[in-house]
Amino acid sequence: NAGVMQNPRxxxxxxxxxxxxRCSPMKGHSHVYWYRQLPEEGLKFMVYLxxxxxxxxxxxxxxxxxxEFPKEGPSILRIQQVVRGDSAAYFCASSLDSLSYEQYxxxxxxxxxx
Amino acid sequence: xxxxxxxxxxxxxxxxxxxxLKCNYSYSGSPELFWYVQYSRQRLQLLLRHISRESIKxxxxxxNKGETSFHLKKPFAQEEDSAMYYCALGTGGFKTIFGAGTRxxxxx
Numbered sequence: 013n014a015g016v017m018q019n020p021r022x023x024x025x026x027x028x029x030x031x032x033x034r035c036s037p038m039k040g041h042s043h044v045y046w047y048r049q050l051p052e053e054g055l056k057f058m059v060y061l062x063x064x065x066x067x068x069x070x071x072x073x074x075x076x077x078x079x080e081f082p083k084e085g086p087s088i089l090r091i092q093q094v095v096r097g098d099s100a101a102y103f104c105a106s107s108l109d110s111l112s113y114e115q116y117x118x119x120x121x122x123x124x125x126x
Numbered sequence: 127x128x129x130x131x132x133x134x135x136x137x138x139x140x141x142x143x144x145x146x147l148k149c150n151y152s153y154s155g156s157p158e159l160f161w162y163v164q165y166s167r168q169r170l171q172l173l174l175r176h177i178s179r180e181s182i183k184x185x186x187x188x189x190n191k192g193e194t195s196f197h198l199k200k201p202f203a204q205e206e207d208s209a210m211y212y213c214a215l216g217t218g219g220f221k222t223i224f225g226a227g228t229r230x231x232x233x234x
Contacts, residue, residue, distance in 0.1 A: 043220070054130070054132075054212065055224035057222065060220045067220070068221065107220075117171065
């Protein structure tokens with residue numbers, strides 16, 4: 013079991029471009045969480061998804077950000093028209109069920125907006 | 127407001143010395159507290175949770191509701207304990223709030 017996979021590990025985008033971050037959960041896990049870590053800050057919850065459903069997106073900015081977790085394939089965090097303030101590390105975690113402390117983390121994607 | 131505070135960004139101790147990483151939380155409900163650790167070039171992983179009252183790699187943490195604290199302690203630090211440590215608050219269900227983290231550096 014390779015664990016939670018995220019790609020790309022590093023992503024550079026110019027202002028105004030789109031960023032797509034992918035997360036493949038651990039085998040058998042159907043719950044996915046996305047977190048953002050800004051420089052010098054802790055991890056901040058963004059969104060919680062189950063297969064084909066967004067359960068809680070209360071931590072996600074209302075504009076430009078969206079997330080999905082289709083029936084087949086990885087979860088995608090999409091940021092449209094990126095701005096410099098979007099530069100951060102984005103972590104994905106997965107769990108077998110909805111108990112928060114059973115989350116397994118991926119290595120993260122570091123997004124740099126130039 | 128739900129918040130986790132780790133006042134120290136960096137903690138440096140000598141090998142064999144006691145170590146305490148501080149964590150304070152703010153939450154009006156019944157909290158679930160955890161410590162996560164990230165070793166160099168490795169993923170964030172759960173170290174321990176207050177509900178299980180366990181000791182992992184010599185680390186313990188006691189939930190003090192009166193002081194709203196969940197400090198992580200180890201009596202004798204080892205070089206391999208050098209890592210980034212995050213205190214986290216579970217607010218019921220899936221939402222976990224993380225502190226900013228403390229980098230522990232254990233000197234030989």
